[in-house]
Amino acid sequence: xxxxxxxxxxxxxxxxxxxxxxxxxxxxxxxxxxxxxxxxxxxxxxxxxxxxxxxxxxxxxxxxxxxxxxxxxxxxxxxxxxxxxxxxxxxxxxxxxxxxxxxxxxxxxxx
Amino acid sequence: xxxxxxxxxxxxxxxxxxxxxxxxxxxxxxxxxxxxxxxxxxxxxxxxxxxxxxxxxxxxxxxxxxxxxxxxxxxxxxxxxxxxxxxxxxxxxxxxxxxxxxxxxxxxxxxxxx
Numbered sequence: 175x176x177x178x179x180x181x182x183x184x185x186x187x188x189x190x191x192x193x194x195x196x197x198x199x200x201x202x203x204x205x206x207x208x209x210x211x212x213x214x215x216x217x218x219x220x221x222x223x224x225x226x227x228x229x230x231x232x233x234x235x236x237x238x239x240x241x242x243x244x245x246x247x248x249x250x251x252x253x254x255x256x257x258x259x260x261x262x263x264x265x266x267x268x269x270x271x272x273x274x275x276x277x278x279x280x281x282x283x284x285x
Numbered sequence: 286x287x288x289x290x291x292x293x294x295x296x297x298x299x300x301x302x303x304x305x306x307x308x309x310x311x312x313x314x315x316x317x318x319x320x321x322x323x324x325x326x327x328x329x330x331x332x333x334x335x336x337x338x339x340x341x342x343x344x345x346x347x348x349x350x351x352x353x354x355x356x357x358x359x360x361x362x363x364x365x366x367x368x369x370x371x372x373x374x375x376x377x378x379x380x381x382x383x384x385x386x387x388x389x390x391x392x393x394x395x396x397x398x399x
Contacts, residue, residue: 182325206385217289217375217390218328225385262328266385272343273388277327 177201178265180276189285193250197263197276200244206266207239209248211259212278218262222248253283287312289391291376296396298363298370306361306394308376317359318377318388321345328375334359335382363396371397 180197187193199205206225210218222237224230230237236249246265250257263276289310298304310317319331330343334353348367353359359378363370374394379386 208387210390215393215395217291217377217392220387220389223387272330272333275328277325 177267177274178263178276180263180279182277182279184280184282186282186284187253189253189255189283191253191283193248193253193257193281193283195248195250195261195263195279195281197246197265198244199246199265199274201267205239205241207237207246208264208266208273209235209237210262210264211257212262213259221261255283255285257281257283289376289378289389291374291391291394293394294392296394297399298396299399301365303362303364304396306363306374306376306396308359308361308391309357310359310376310378310391311357312378312380312389313356314378314380314389315356316379316382316386317353318379319343319349319351319359319361320375320377322373322375322393331361331374 178199209222211221212218224237227239227241234251238247260278260280262278264273292307316335318333320328322328329345331349332340332343332351334340337356340351340353348364350362376391377388379388
């Protein structure tokens with residue numbers, strides 16, 4: 175089992191829909207979580223960075239961490255065609271220098 | 286604007302040839318990283334450096350080499366020993382070493398075999 179699991183999709187939604195992107199993780203040691211957005215032929219861009227359980231909101235984006243079920247989610251409200259990208263989750267396991275990455279979920283928002 | 290600059294954007298390698306990918310940052314970050322991205326495999330860490338004149342192997346270092354002579358620069362050499370070098374290469378940096386620091390990425394170099 176990979177330490178961070180992410181459904182690769184593709185996920186296709188109409189413009190204006192609420193999008194839910196999810197990752198599960200298997201190791202509970204020390205947890206910072208990050209969500210990145212990657213457009214085609216570009217580098218990943220940091221969207222959200224959170225440590226605690228609960229929600230963190232930034233504009234149309236909300237990151238949710240449920241440590242009891244080892245589940246992290248990214249919600250996108252009022253989705254736009256410009257949100258079409260691959261979304262990567264990452265977990266920071268603490269003293270280890272290396273982030274652990276999910277494989278990414280491909281999202282298409284259709285006008 | 287501060288950021289990470291990778292060059293070239295596209296690179297072609299002949300058989301038996303070494304090629305060097307450039308990564309420069311003006312964010313004053315201590316730590317820098319090289320990743321390889323292949324379809325369906327996500328980001329895999331090649332090498333990372335926590336401080337000038339220091340670097341460590343990541344998960345897939347074989348066939349690659351790096352140097353960190355300046356804080357701003359972390360070039361990656363893909364040697365002829367890397368038998369499957371075709372991939373998208375991403376350089377990243379973080380303000381300090383440590384798994385809890387978010388990483389900031391350049392826009393990548395796409396390497397192909399001639």
